[in-house]
Amino acid sequence: MPTQSDSYSEVIRKVLISRAGTTPDAGMVAEATLIIWRRMAALLAPVIGVRGVDVLFSRALQLTSKAFPCLAIAGAQGDSAVLLANLKAKLAANATNDAMEAGHALLVTFTELLSTLIGESLTERLLSPVLASPAPISEQETE
């Protein structure tokens, strides 16, 4: 039986690949990671507040950077626009596969953190527009 972590991992990987395109470079992966993150934040902020989202994201970043030191960003609690610009640059500076793994780990960690606080069902319910099985990028663009 797949665990909660497995299911998030699988879904988020699909979303990330779908968003980054079939032959992405590290820059495209970084861009896709941030787009997904912004969509998640936009869905969650009305419910748990901008501060609530920021705190969870900082914690996710800190946890993920242990396995992916490339994500370690000094002053991760600071201004979120600066933080996100830094994050994007750091992801883009990696090899494509490394960027993909790091971006994926960050989004999974964030989702898991949320899930431990408000439960799997509510997490899926709130994030369903992002986590719903993604259409190929070409179809998304033509919708």
Added chain:
Amino acid sequence: MNTKVIIRRLNTGVPGLDQILGGGLPEFSFNLIVGQPGTGKTTLAHQIMFALATPERPALFFTILGEPPLKMLRYQQQFSFFDLDQVNASIRYINLSDEVAKHSFEQVLTRITHEVEVFSPALVFVDSFRSVMVESQDLCEGPISLQQFIQQLGILLSGWQTTTFLIGEYLSERNPNPVLTVADGLLSLEQSVYRNSMVRKMQVIKMRGQATRPGMHTFRITAAGIEIFPAALVRVDSGDMTATSGEEQNRVRLTTGIPRLDEMLGGGLPSGYSLLVAGPSGSGKTILATKFLSEGVRCGEPGVIVAFEQTPSQSWIRTLDDLIIKGQIGLINTRALDLSIDEIVQNLTNLIHKMKATRVVIDSLSGFELAVAPTFRDDFRESLFRMVTVLSGLGVTVLMTSELEDRYIDLRFSPYGSAFLTDAIIVQRYIEVNSRLKRVMAVVKVRASNHSDEIRQFEITNEGIVIGDPVHDFEGLLGGRPTRMLDADTVVRGKP
């Protein structure tokens, strides 16, 4: 043509709340839920919201500072009423902490207005309102004041035809808040800790346009949410005050199942009466009560027992257990020490309706008093009166037992002064005869009925209570040390 507006009343889905509100929640009302932290305000709001929200009648829940929304969602979903399918469908959460922390009332109002326009909610909740009050010290410099903010919020939400709840801590009387005048309804929640028990209480301080149930109503929070036990109403027409003496005499009589006792009662216990059986420990009160119930089952009259004392392994208790297991007798068995009488009355009333019961036993008042939270003990007698009145209003026949200290210097029937509350009284006592303890029983009172005035000896056998002949040849029985009367020929012993 009658063109008066008809105010629709919404069923809140919180057991007991509609009764104390006076028939439900008026649609489009502007309400306050106030109380100290931990009294259950947010839970009450959520329970109402999940019960009322539908796709056609959606709800907006604004959170402002106070409890972090993550924590609120984490804890609220533990309640069974929290239906995940409703979230983001008929219920939407909106966090306003940024607006409150950084901006002015006007911007908070603008954001609320925007969300209300987008979502067109029928129900709006703002939790917690106290946050707005606290922040107001910083915000009052803005273009509108707190008072204007509240008035405009009230106008906005009534204009959008929403039923609104503002949730907050109690606002002190010294500093009357404008929100109190705007509000149509005011619900106050509190928890009182006394000695070793905690009791939650709710009061409807105000509800425009309808007669609310006065007084403090106890409530409990369980996994299913809040359940309120409305304080029993004593109506002037309840009980049998309107019954004429002729009607009294025509009442159906219930058999007690104990040979000769019915005869002593003047032909059985009149239906709808309350009977107090008082006596010292071990005198046979529970056996009498059990027989009363099992006899009811035999006659097709289901019963309910509220048991505060149980000593298993005795044969009559096993008989009772069998009847309970078969579903012929309803049981409320509790040893909790934080009950309110209203909670017991509510549970009892529900069970009486469910079982269609006509006989009720409360065994015993002494155990009952112990089970009631200490904070209610001062009012125990008054509460008992309310309970007896409610049961009498239901038309059931009630038998209550009461443990009585065996005193030989005075004659008392109840330690609660509750004897006057009941329609009939049986007293049991021990007497000493020939260095043996013997039991005697007498019917002290059966209202509006002839009854025996004899003191009869009785025995408890495997078959139950066996009442003997009147004790003619002794006197001074109630003094505990009877003496044989000089003209007595024989000692008449109790016999079946």
